[in-house]
Amino acid sequence: MKLITHNMLTSKGIKNVKEGFPLKIQADEVKNVDIDFDREFISRMIPKLDWNALTFAAQCVGHQEDLPDTLPEGYENDDDLLKKLHHILLEVEVINGCLECPETQRKFPISNGIPNMLLNEDEV
């Protein structure tokens, strides 16, 4: 699972869960993969992301790499920041571990890089 995916995942399918976001990551195994850096892609993607969830996720997997607390102005011209974000969002992959719902603490296992977000009948 990439952190960019984490930025979109929620557990709000569970009964009585309002937001279910951001999920807490418990990473047992993390891998780096190589993805070509694409300025246009990353700078257009950033405004669509939830910045707080992103810094939270980076913290969870130990890749915080001094990300600013808020998205700085003029980020699209800051090549260093874009490259850093590219690395965190696309190249860091959680292989094993789990995701945890912030409201119910329900755990979603991640195995072989695949988060299992299926819910049981009694949870919905």
Next chain:
Amino acid sequence: MAPGITSIDPSSLKGLLAEHQDICTLELTAVTGLEEVAAEECQEKLGVNCVIARGRVFIDIHVQQVPEVFKLRSIDNVNVILQMVTNFSFPDNREQCFQQLYKFAEKPDWRKGMSVWKNVFSFPEEPIQEVKALNNDYCKPRPDIDLKRMKLTSQIIDNIPEGILPQHLKKKRQPEEEQTNAEINSAVTDTTVESEEDSSEKQRVQASGPKFRISCNRTGTNHNFGSSEAARQFGGAVNEMFGWPVDLSCFELEILLYIDTEFVYVGVCLTREPLFKRNLTNFGRTNLRSTICYNMVRLAAPQPGEVIVDPLCGGATIPMEGSLTYSKVLHLGGDNFGQAVKRSRDNIDYLVKKGKSMPIDVAQWDAARLPLRNQCVDIIVSDLPFGKRIGSKGDNRVLYYNSLLEMARITRTGTGRAVLLTHDRNSMMRNIKRVHTLWKSATSRTINIGGLSAVIYILHRTALLFDPNLKIASKTHKKPSEPGEF
């Protein structure tokens, strides 16, 4: 739908004219129904003139440019066309037909076509050494062998003299009469029996050059010979002219002979296996061709920085093809069937290992209850279960409705779009009507997937916000269902 092949005017194809020695005409086969999308890609990437016929696109291209054609993503096979004739009037007499087909082998521009073939396959020697004139009138026909695999439903059985019909076709001839008439209504049959010429005994002596076979495709009801018989005559002549050995299974060169009523063309196949097999290493039961995947993603026109989701991705064929061709877009796939998701992971890992950079991720989820935030996705591209091999039409009615609602929730209002493929039109049409406030149906295209007529729907997200009550209302009416597995 694109016009049939017989409407093609060969004089509009420059590569077929003798004065253009450095331009060749290629036939690119595409999925029926998506020819325009393929032609659009050719024009965009190669800037060439395209002529569309059903299931194929013809292009004129400089011989040097041919390798670039194999990089196209929307086409299945590439053939170079050597000769095209629109009025090949077949005589009533079988022997005269054979003679014409046999002599026809002298007509094509073999040198140009074979030099294209030689470059594509890096064949070590010059395939055409010396050309012998044809001495015989035609090959000895062998109907006992050539008609062995002809089907009883074939419409040309009645045209073939009684005496030479093999036993299995003869027996049923009288009682079957009525039935064959009934079958005629079901359009013109494609007797696409691929078949062969087997080497005429005497020529084996000085065989050199590429091992070849002829594959003949014949369509039409008035012929008095089978496709294999035509292939035998044409192949016999090729063998005699160039001295190439015949090998039906381990061939290096495949020559295509296409006959549609009076329209005949000859081509040389430039692809060893169809290009749509490029991505997958771990196959599932219902993998979609990569070319169809590409065309579907193309129809969604992704812009840089957008997010594409396939909520029922199965083996992730669509996200994979998408991430290989649109690298400025995030591709996300998910399925509720664990094995399918594992398979997608295998396929992705294999390509990543080969050094491909793919902005793609997969998850396991339920398409009727997606674990995604509201309005975080721009495009949905998905191949829904047809209800044939996987799922059932009964399940589809509920599954389609629930997934259309979920898709509406996760896509951005106003700009979101969905490209959905299904064979189950009834369920789809009914459900599109039910969600008309959220999704506006723009266009649809009928395509042919392995003989099934499937439809690609292109939907646009309206500006209306998703109303969670819609879902609850549906639940009280119908019992919750398991989504069809992929």
